[in-house]
Amino acid sequence: MMKNLFTIVFILIASTNSAFCDAISETRKQEILQILKHDCGSCHGMTLKGGLGPSLLPKDLKRMSEKQIVLTITLGRPGTPMPPWEPFFNNEETHWLAQQLLNGVTFSKTSLKPLNNASNNENNHQ
Helix, strand or coil, rough: CHHHHHHHHHHHHHHHHHHHHHHHCCCHHHHHHHHHHHHHHHHHHCCCCCCCCCCCCHHCCCCCCCCCCCCCHHHHCCCCCCCCCCCCHHHHHHHHHHHHHHHCCEECCCEEEEECCCHHHHHCCC
């Protein structure tokens, strides 16, 4: 019985996280990616490879869980230049941004796309 309850709770939590991400409009996702490129990029480097702040590339974020990344974005890092972004992103947006960072984001001159976006692959081949 307890195992079934745990399974149900896990499924509900997992489906809720993806539902949150689906609720963010494409326009808002692009706004968040613009903030990532210009505001976060001012410390983490315009290609997110690091600068004043550490690299935000997936290979360098492997040591952190999504929850740790969400907490860092939300609360910042006291005693460092990393500010809290809670006033600018709601919980769903912060989770979406953390997922994008873990999956990788590419910046082109004309647009910003998550690396895991299927349409991004189509645009690259045109």
